[in-house]
Amino acid sequence: MASISLKVNGKPFRIEAEDDIPLLWALRDHVGLVGTKYGCGIAQCGSCTVLVDGVATRSCVMPAKSLGEAEIITIEGLAENGGKSLQEAWVEHDTPQCGYCQAGQIISAAGLLKSNSNPTDEEIDAAMKGNICRCGSYVRIKAAIKTAIMKGGVEA
Amino acid sequence: MTKINLSRRGFIKITGLASGGLVLGFHWAGCTPVRPAEAAKVVLEPNAYIKILSDGMVILMSPVPEIGQGIKTAIPMIIAEELDVSWENVLVEQAPLAPELYERQTAGGSQAIRQLWTTVRTAGAAGRRMLMGAAAREWKVPIAELTTSAGIISHEKSGNSIGYGDIATKANNIEVPEEVTLKDPKDFKIIGTSPKNVDVYDIVVGKPLFGMDMKKEGTVIAMITHPPAFGMKPKSVDDSAARAIPGIQDVFTITTFPEDIETRWSGNNAFPELVVVTGESTWNVMKAKKALKIEWETVTPGENTEDHIAEMERQISGKMTEPDRIDGNPEATFRKAAKVIERTYSAPFLPHNTMEPMNFYAHVTGDKVEFEGPTQTPQRLRDVTAQIMGIPEENITVNILRSGGGFGRRLYGHYGVEAAMISKKINAPVQLIYTREDDMTQGTYRPDYRVRYKAGIDADNNLIALTVSGTGTDGGPVASNRFPAGALDHYAAKNYSLKSNISTGAWRAPRSNFIAGAEQSFLDEVAEACGKDPMDFRLELLERAKNDPVGENNDYDPDRFIALLNLIKEKCEWDNKVEGIYRGISAYYCHNSYIAQVIDIEMKDNKPILKKAWCAVDCGIVINLDGAKNQVEGGIMDGIGHAMYGNITFNDGVIDQKNFDKYRLIRHGEGPETVETYFVDNGIDPTGLGEPSLPPVPGALANALYRATGKRLYHQPYILELEEREINLG
Structure with missing residues (x-):
């Protein structure tokens, strides 16, 4: 067991957990933020995506203790951290079907727009390729990303 | 306007006062409205679907998963449409399982809207009628003189008007009406619009x-380990290393389903011991x-992908005996045909x-079970749990x-029963x-399938005979009475079945998810062999089925099919061929709905690019247009x-x-x-939509890829066939 410090959505947390706990399970079981989802556990589906210092990161394979002072933003904190336009665009396009993967999709889109405020279609596809939507909402996800860009994108 | 006589409808269930005086077909909370708790600010519950709040908002219950x-x-x-409230004033709550209040709390077969259409309309209309009754009594005027709009009741002659919330406080002892009038679809204000998914925020x-x-x-976290191969079960468990991990409470083996109950989940329980x-x-x-270090033992031999394919090929290769349907004499017709085309299609487990x-989540306490979680079949979960654990249904x-x-997977709620058995064993709430x-290696797969089509074409390029033989694990995919049955004088269809210890289950649009693509690929190839446009060829067959149908059990309406094809033909400008756009058409009927699709492909650096899909749908009245x-x-x-x-492949029962x-x-x-x-837009009562858009897709895709690459595709996953043919898909 280890004492691990995390900074999540601007707030500091100290958790007692297994030394090797991935960020995903630290967030879900210890910090109490369950918006970040488990999908595969091997960084293949993107459901667990969070921002670590602004970079879209698969939390299911990211050791929590490696993060130190890094700024972690989860879906619960995205609106207050520059990503509200994406969430609004997701609503405008009524993008989700089952909704389970969408937190990861939105966070990946936020990571993309933080590094590239006006991506091409190919750049959107490349950045989003790690996020699976089993319901097949890809057309709407792309449309929502474009709407968010039109409405000012995300704060870097 | 449709008048629904509540006391004469066939589905009416009269139950005694012991159940709360239920008198109507869709289950009422009581003959007289239930007075809700003050804190909830609910002032009237006309029935189990509707709660009227004092401020005029309404809570509508959604009974289906x-x-x-x-x-x-x-x-x-x-419900809101018939209750006649503004959608903005509606709050939605998911109802728990309550078979005494709701019908068919099941997400499956794309049937929820179709089967609950009249029930939930009636619920809304009856709520509206009760509120009107209260207003009529309050104002001492005939109910027939009242009108409603957006949650307000008006009496034109006196100029009176009152909101639902206000009148609801006075609506006690208003009787449930014996008859209600449903709206004329032309007066719909909410149905056919596009509100957002109520959970999107x-x-x-x-x-x-x-x-x-x-x-x-x-809550205690529980996980299961099932055998590494189908056909195995645990023999012994060395849990010493597992127990040494901090926070681990217990390791044990459970036997989930006694043999005689296994089939309650469609026989899908391949791993009863966990x-x-x-x-x-x-x-x-x-x-x-x-x-965990687990030693496994073999109960039945592990199977292999190649053996499945070989056995399915053997089954469909023989002479067709005892067909499920036969019209005319297809074999004799093939013998005199100018051309015969025979093609085999297949698809793997998915x-x-x-x-x-x-x-x-399950929490077993004494003879009670509390469940919570994702399921398409909550009632079946309750019933099976009651049977297996010997607990009264009403205590669950x-x-x-x-x-x-969902996609069909959560029709099979064995994981819920497993949670309950674990909870009982450790005497704690369990997730x-x-x-x-x-999840991926547990089974309950879409069956693997193989099907053979044979067509005979005469010297004038007419399709004169067609046969289809199909098989798959736990049953073949052929729907023998669907198109093109009815359009051909000589036709035969037959299903075979493969037994396997790999479990299968319903997967979005069962059977149709494979057979539609195979059939529509084959008809495309036959059309080409006849020298006909693939759209015209389908329309020609449907005209025949319409004007001079063969047989009496044809499971589709040619008129609706023709209207559908004409719609997509017009919308995608089928007759306007565009240079560099390669198109595939496909159409299928299932879940009481008709769907046609056209896929457009462009070739870029020898790579097919899926530019656009066109889709025409006849599912009757559309409820949520953008949601649809x-x-x-x-x-x-x-x-x-x-x-x-x-693609799922397997070796000695192990899923790769x-x-x-x-x-x-x-x-x-x-x-x-x-x-x-x-x-x-035909105003017909709604039919299925969750599943039907999938089945035609593999056909439209294969047909478009053929036009783009010159290669016909027969075996899914198509990527393997395309790779064999050195077509780059990126």
Whole structure:
């Protein structure tokens, strides 16, 4: 067991957990933020995506203790951290079907727009390729990303 | 306007006062309205679907499990329409399992709207009528002089008007009406509009909505380990390393289903004996699960992909005896045909791969069970649990949560029963979680299929005979009375079945998800052999089925099919051939709905690019227009992905694909760039929509790829055939 410090959505947390706990399970079981989802556990589906210092990161394979002072933003904190336009665009396009993967999709889109405020279609596809939507909402996800860009994108 | 006489409807269930005086077909909370608790600010519950709040807002209950099909928005829209309130004033709540109050709390077969259409309309209309009755009494005027609009009752002669919330406080002892009048569809104000999914705000901000998200105080995390191969069971367990991991509470084996009950889940329970690990946090339990050293023993031999294919090929290769349907004499007709075409199509097992893996909460205390989680069949969960655990059904509650995908997988709620058995064993509330690997290798797959079509063409290029033989694990895919049955004088169809110890289950549009693509690919090839345009060829056959049908049991309406094809033909400008655009058409009828699709492909550096999908749908009246389009877009993406990439293979019973590193699902940029969807406006009562948009897709895709590449595709996943032919798909 280890004492691990995390900074999540601007707030500091100290958790007692297994030394090797991935960020995903630290967030879900210890910090109490369950918006970040488990999908595969091997960084293949993107459901667990969070921002670590602004970079879209698969939390299911990211050791929590490696993060130190890094700024972690989860879906619960995205609106207050520059990503509200994406969430609004997701609503405008009524993008989700089952909704389970969408937190990861939105966070990946936020990571993309933080590094590239006006991506091409190919750049959107490349950045989003790690996020699976089993319901097949890809057309709407792309449309929502474009709407968010039109409405000012995300704060870097 | 449709008048519904509530006391004469066939579905009316008269029950005694012991159940609360239920008198009407859709189950009422009581003869007289129930007075709700003050704190809830609910002032009237006209029936189990409606709660009127004092401020005029209404809570509408959604009884059907939400699995991404949009039912939690659509059913309340229908109730709100007949209740005549503004959608803005509607709050929606998911109802728990309550068979005494609600009909058919099942998400399956794309039947929820179709089967509940009249019930929930009547619920809304009866609520409206009761509020009007209260106003009529209050104002001492005939009810016939009252009108409603957007939650307000008006009496034109006196100029009186009152909101539902205000009159609801005075509506006690208003009797449930004996007869209600349903709206004329032309007066619909909510049905046919496009409100957002009622949970969309909660989804995009990451609120806990799913079974995986529910953290109840004192809940123990449980995981199971099933055998590594179909046909095996645990022999012995060395749990010393697992127990050494901090926070691990117990390791034990459970036998989930006595043999005689297995088939209650469609015989899908391939692994009745499971090794269970329980502990206080998910990560620790996952680690302990990996640390288990389990010795397995073989019960039945492990199977192989090649053996399945060989056996299916053997089954469909013989002379067809005792066909499921035969018209005329196809064999004799083939002998005199100018041309005979014979083609074989196949597809592998497919896992459902809902993004949210199987999970369920159960708390067993004495002879009571409390369930919560994602399921498509809450009532079956209750009934099976009652039977297996010897607990009265009425002592079992099921709180239905939003499912992170269903696709048929959560029709099979064995994981809920497993959670209950674990809870009973450890005497604590349990959240059972499957890992992705547990989920993907557990079975309940879409069956593997193989089908052979044979067509005879005469010297004048007319299709004169067609036969189809199909097989698959646990049953063949052929729907012998569907198109083109009825359009041909000489026709025969036959299903065979393969037995396997690999379990299968319903997967979005069972059977249709394979046979539609095979049939529509074959008809495309036959049309070409006849020298005919593939759209005209289909229309010609449908005209024959319409004007001079063969046989009497044809399971489709040629008129609706023709109207559908004409709609897509017009919308995609089929007759206007565009240079560099390669098109494939496909159409199918299933789940009481008709769907046609055209896929447009462009070739770029010898690579096919899916530019656009066109879709025409006849599902009768559309409830949520944009929600319906979303379903269709998803079905097309899903259909392309699974036809192109989906593949489960197995060696000695071991599934080769255990996670998304080896199992390929469609990803961003791999589907059509745009999808255009059109609905036939025919005013017919609604039919299925969650499933039907998927089945034709593999046909439209294969037909478009053929025109783009010159290669016909016969065997899914298409990616393997395309690779063999050195066509780069990126």
